[in-house]
Amino acid sequence: MLSGKRILLGVSGSIAAYKTAALTRLLVKAGAEVKVVLTPAAAGFITPLTLATLSKNPVLTSFTKSETGEWHNHVELGLWADVMVIAPASANTLAKMSGGLCDNLLIAVYLSARCPVFIAPAMDLDMLQHPSTQSNIQKLVSWGNRLIDSGYGELASGLVGHGRMAEPEEIIAQLTSFFEGSQKLKGKKALVTAGPTHEAIDPVRFIGNNSSGKMGYAIAAELANQGAEVNLVTGPTDLPLSNPLIKLSKVTSAEEMYQACIALFPSTDITVLSAAVADFKPTTKADQKIKKTDAGLTIDLVKTRDIAAELGKMKKPAQFTVGFALETENETANAEKKIAAKNFDLIVLNSLNDNGAGFGHDTNKITIINRSNQARKFSLKTKKEVARDIVNAIIEDSHA
Numbered sequence: 001m002l003s004g005k006r007i008l009l010g011v012s013g014s015i016a017a018y019k020t021a022a023l024t025r026l027l028v029k030a031g032a033e034v035k036v037v038l039t040p041a042a043a044g045f046i047t048p049l050t051l052a053t054l055s056k057n058p059v060l061t062s063f064t065k066s067e068t069g070e071w072h073n074h075v076e077l078g079l080w081a082d083v084m085v086i087a088p089a090s091a092n093t094l095a096k097m098s099g100g101l102c103d104n105l106l107i108a109v110y111l112s113a114r115c116p117v118f119i120a121p122a123m124d125l126d127m128l129q130h131p132s133t134q135s136n137i138q139k140l141v142s143w144g145n146r147l148i149d150s151g152y153g154e155l156a157s158g159l160v161g162h163g164r165m166a167e168p169e170e171i172i173a174q175l176t177s178f179f180e181g182s183q184k185l186k187g188k189k190a191l192v193t194a195g196p197t198h199e200a201i202d203p204v205r206f207i208g209n210n211s212s213g214k215m216g217y218a219i220a221a222e223l224a225n226q227g228a229e230v231n232l233v234t235g236p237t238d239l240p241l242s243n244p245l246i247k248l249s250k251v252t253s254a255e256e257m258y259q260a261c262i263a264l265f266p267s268t269d270i271t272v273l274s275a276a277v278a279d280f281k282p283t284t285k286a287d288q289k290i291k292k293t294d295a296g297l298t299i300d301l302v303k304t305r306d307i308a309a310e311l312g313k314m315k316k317p318a319q320f321t322v323g324f325a326l327e328t329e330n331e332t333a334n335a336e337k338k339i340a341a342k343n344f345d346l347i348v349l350n351s352l353n354d355n356g357a358g359f360g361h362d363t364n365k366i367t368i369i370n371r372s373n374q375a376r377k378f379s380l381k382t383k384k385e386v387a388r389d390i391v392n393a394i395i396e397d398s399h400a
Contacts, residue, residue, distance in 0.1 A: 001179045002172070003031030004224055004246075008081035008113070010106045011051070012093035013041025015156045016122035016165035020046060020087060023168035024054040030172065035077065036060070037106045039093065063105050074105060078112030079385060082225060083175065086110070087148070088122030088165045091133050097145075098136035116178070120148040120171060125161030148174055183227025184395050190228040191268040192220040193261065193275035193307070195235035197254045201299060202286035211276035213237035215324075215364060218387035219272050220246050226391055228270065233260045235275055254278050254304035265311050265319075270394060272322045273308050274348075280304060312343030320398040322346045322390070336373050346370055346397060348390060368393050 007027050011020050020036075027034045034055040038048060040062070048059035063074070078084075086093065086106070096107050097119075110117065119140060127133060128150065141147050148171055151164040166174075180186075194216020198206040217239050220232040230246045235257065241248055249264075251257045254277045265271060280301040290297065308323050315321060323344040325335040328351070335349040349367040365380040368390065378389055 001176045001183075002027065004221060005032045005175075005179065006080055006082045007032045007034045007175075008077060008084040008109065008115075009034055009036045009051075009055075010039075010084060010086040010089075010110065011036060011042040011046065012039045012086065012088055012090040012106065013045065014088040014090045014122045014165070015045060016088040017042050017045035019165055019168055021050055021054060023087065023171055024051055026168050026172050028055060033057075035080070037077070037109055039104050039106050041090075041092075060105055063108070074108035075112045077109045079114060079382070081113060081115045083116050083118065083178070084110065084113050085118045085120070085171065085175070087118070087120035087171060089119045090121075091123045091127045091130075094119070094121065094133060094136045094140065098139045116144075116146060118146045118148055118171070118174065118178075120166050121150045121163075122165035123150075123163050124155055124157045125159055125163045128163045146174075146178070183225075185223060185270070185391075186227030188228045188269040189267060190220075190223045190230045190270040190272070191233070191261065191264050192216055192223065192230060192272045193233045193257060193277075194220065195237040195239075196276050197235045197257055197278045197304075198252050199254065199278045199281035199304070200285045201282050202288065202290045204289050207278060207281065207301075208236075209276050209278065211235070213239050213275075214362065214383050215386065216272070216274040217241070218383045219274055219390055222384075222387040222391045223270070223272075226395070231264050231268070233257055233264070233275070235277075254281060254307070258305045258307050258310070261307050261311060262314075265314060268319065270320050270322075270398065271311065272390070272394075273311075274324050276326070277307055278304055306342075308338075308342040308344070312341075315343050320345050320394065322348065322394060324348045324350065326350045326352065328352050332367070332369070332375065335367075335369055339369065339371055339373075344371070346393060366390070370397055 011017050035057045036051045036055050036059045038061045043061050052059040102108050148166045150162055152162050153164045154160050155163050195213030196209045196211040198208045200206050220230050224230045224246050232246050233249045249260050281304050283300040283302045321344050325338050327334050331351045335347050339347050347369050363380050364383050364386045366378050368376045
């Protein structure tokens with residue numbers, strides 16, 4: 001259940017910080033992507049190098065990189081994560097979280113995080129039982145933070161009682177249980193198309209477009225995060241596949257994408273057609289490379305098969321389909337026409353007139369329109385955030 005999940009691990013100053021080495025290793029072994037933020041005090045208990053080696057990501061301890069002055073974007077970190085785990089959470093860190101005292105990077109990330117936050121306290125038994133600590137924990141839980149309760153046993157002070165940080169295996173079990181319960185598309189099968197298609201002119205040249213595939217890959221990842229079994233049919237891209245639970249089918253041309261989708265669609269519950277499929281292809285493909293001449297070159301084109309329209313004809317009442325419209329003029333009117341013409345349940349509208357939207361960017365700005373022509377407009381966001389908005393709309397409108 002943790003495969004492909006983005007886990008942000010916050011480590012505060014406690015002797016229990018040594019356990020985070022094992023926790024990080026278990027998370028990575030389970031297939032999660034892990035980023036670690038240490039408080040300055042935590043770095044005295046476990047080295048950043050240890051956790052960087054185990055997580056395979058740089059470990060952050062301050063707001064800037066001391067050598068270059070480069071800023072570590074706490075807001076971006078908070079938005080990146082599917083879940084944040086603060087383990088160990090010392091009495092000092094709990095007090096700062098409760099009071100909003102933001103004097104280190106970990107607390108700045110916590111205050112910026114929009115994802116669920118798990119807290120695993122670790123301290124001596126008297127510190128844990130102090131009314132101020134109990135009040136802080138109660139306040140944090142009342143705000144929706146999830147408590148991974150401390151265990152009973154021998155403490156660093158030599159005393160025996162509650163205050164031991166939960167063992168890494170227990171934290172893994174609680175995270176697994178959380179994701180199992182929160183996956184609203186569990187049991188659903190999804191089909192996503194991504195990237196461009198390349199329509200061959202000769203063995204070395206083709207007609208294509210500037211689609212990077214980033215939006216489709218992000219949607220596939222978010223559907224998988226919500227428990228769906230995902231088939232991703234992608235045109236030529238250089239993107240890595242982060243979630244091993246996604247089945248990848250690589251194609252080149254519009255016809256190959258059509259054949260792949262026709263084969264997968266009948267058993268699919270949710271289909272998201274985000275690929276930028278070529279509308280035209282050369283009538284014939286030359287067997288040999290066409291030589292350059294002074295006379296120029298004329299290429300006869302023929303329409304490719306309309307994947308969305310064909311799937312719309314095959315669609316059954318229980319199936320839910322989402323299309324994309326990339327427009328430069330009369331955006332809303334053109335998108336609404338596509339909903340009816342291609343039997344979509346939702347259409348995602350992009351405008352090339354919006355800065356930061358469309359091909360090639362890591363951001364996008366969308367409007368989601370349903371069959372009743374009701375529109376939901378969203379601000380410019382990263383494509384990972386946009387993918388969450390799209391999948392949330394699918395869950396809401398399909399009543400999944």
